[in-house]
Amino acid sequence: METSAPMTEAMYYVLLTLSVPSHGYQLLSAIARASRGRVQMGPGTLYGVLTRLESEKMIQVVNDDGRRKTYEITEPGKAALAQETSRLQAMLADQERWEGEVKCLKN
Amino acid sequence: MSEKLVRKWLLDDIADIDCNESWLSDLAQEGLFLDHLGARFAYFKRDTPRTMRYRFDVLSRMLTSDELGLYDSCGWHFVTLYNEVTFGADVIYYVFTTDENATVPELHTDPMEQAASLVHLHRQSTVNLVLMIALTAVVVGVQIYMTAFTSPSTRFNTLVYGGSNYIWTTFYAFYIWQGARRYLAVRRLRRRLSGGQTLDHHADYRKVHRNGKIANIAFWGIYGLLLLVLVLIGTIFLERGTQKPIPAELNFPAARLAELETDPALELSQRTVWNHQRYLTGAVVDDIFEEGYLGSKRVYLSTTCYRLPFAFEAPAVLEGMMDRYGTYFTENAHRADTEPFDEAWITDATDGRRECYLFARRGREVWCIYLESDTQGVENILPLLAEKLDG
Structure with missing residues (x-):
């Protein structure tokens, strides 16, 4: 199975929130909501990620009226997001299992 | 009434963004606020001294008015941009500012993503440096070839009349130095960001400025001097074909x-x-x-x-x-x-x-x-x- 490099936090949240087509303003508030206020993304980071993901065809522009662009996630983007989510879940599961094993050894 | 701008020499490469951010913040404390950037100079407006934060965003495309509006709503106000076109690739430096005490998120909140945003600039700086070195090697190689390996007549012309090559060699040497400085600055920034560290927005730029001043004075001094000599030779010394009185004593050995x-x-x-x-x-x-x-x-x-x-x-x-x-x-x-x-x-x-x-x-x-x-x-x-x- 082909594996890609781990995503940055910014990249992950942009892909996650673009399951709903959004423009820049909507994305910033969606990311803050999705991370329960933990991630306050700067505008420089947001447009850097959008430009990169668009060039890597993980997102696409669905509406461009010359003033405002609306983006949405593409199929390759969804696949990359699912792969990264699995990786993070596996890491969390590993961490829980390991802590359980350490607890058993101590007892 | 047009406001008189203060011009300051850009002693550091524009791509050395943390040092430039620090420099602009220090100037704001002295009452000089960036108005726009040129190739060699930055222009400032005078106002009441304030503590301000400046941030550079390096992009490969222009931002739309809506995107600029988003920066503004996040507390980062657009100041100016500088569009650099080299060998067909655009690198656009956007400069934003906000009050030092404003509670706004940083312009770049993810160092890894900021490192990725510098990939385009890194590629451009590498290509520029390699091309400048290659071009200089060709020019110097041609000069060496013409001096050592060509026909006797060509060697004669190169040894006696080929002085303008020195001007071009000086010119290329300066641009190689500039290219190397940019390459090293971008590499330093990317390494820091890729390591997960944010940029030091209060970086010490004084040593870089001092070196920049020395290099600029040396280059423009040598270049100006060579040009002056060339002009003097053209206007004063080159008098071929003009008849003039022979001095009482010739200043070179010749039989009469x-x-x-x-x-x-x-x-x-x-x-x-x-x-x-x-x-x-x-x-x-x-x-x-x-x-x-x-x-x-x-x-x-x-x-x-x-x-x-x-x-x-x-x-x-x-x-x-x-x-x-x-x-x-x-x-x-x-x-x-x-x-x-x-x-x-x-x-x-x-x-x-x-x-x-x-x-x-x-x-x-x-x-x-x-x-x-x-x-x-x-x-x-x-x-x-x-x-x-x-x-």
Whole structure:
């Protein structure tokens, strides 16, 4: 199975929130909501990620009226997001299992 | 009423963004607020000193008004942009500002993503540096080739007249230094960001500015001086073809027509031209052309003396001059080495021709002498010239 490099936090949240087509303003508030206020993304980071993901065809522009662009996630983007989510879940599961094993050894 | 702007020299590369952010913040505390950026200067408006944060965003495309509006709503106000086009690739530097105490998220909140945003700039700086080095290597290589491996005539022209190459070499050296500085700055920024560290927005820029000032003064000083010399040579020293009074004493060793023909009347010839020229290679070239009549017979003597910066150049210049006179000279020439000359060549007047040539060198001096006479041979000039040298 082909594996890609781990995503940055910014990249992950942009892909996650673009399951709903959004423009820049909507994305910033969606990311803050999705991370329960933990991630306050700067505008420089947001447009850097959008430009990169668009060039890597993980997102696409669905509406461009010359003033405002609306983006949405593409199929390759969804696949990359699912792969990264699995990786993070596996890491969390590993961490829980390991802590359980350490607890058993101590007892 | 237009506001008068304060201009400041950009002593650091624009891509050295953390140092530039720090510099702009310090200037704001002195009451100078960035208005716009040029290729070599930054322009500032004066206002009440305030503590401000400046941030650079390096992009490969222009932001739309809506995108700029988003930066603004996040508390980052657009100041200016500088669009750099090199070898077809755009790199656009956006500058934003906010009040130091404003509670706004940083412009870049993810160092890894900011490192990724510098990939385009890194590629551009690498390509620029490689191209500048390659271009300079070609120019210097051509110069070396022309000096060492081409025909004698080309070597002669390069050694005596090829001074403008020095200007171009200086020019390229400066741009290589600029390219290397940018490459190292971008590499440093990317390494820091890729390591998960945010940029130091209060980076110490003073050492970089001091080095930048020294390099700029040195380059523009040398470049200006070379150009000035070139202009001076063009306007003052290059006087070929203009007739002017011969000084009482020639400032270079040459036998005179009157001495050769032992006829003092020839000294008063009105058809005498004297030239004195300097070249950026360091070569000094003096000419004297004398024409007169012995009875009804025309006599003519021309002497060109090349004084070169280095003695090792003299054999190549002598060979080059001989080559310029073509097969007639080379086929009829014979060596006539005599003291104090290192080398001398003569063509005799043969086959009904009155023209004779003499080429000689001693140390860093080279002579090309041409004679038309029915009474004297060009070999008689050598002892006269030797006397001048001894004197």
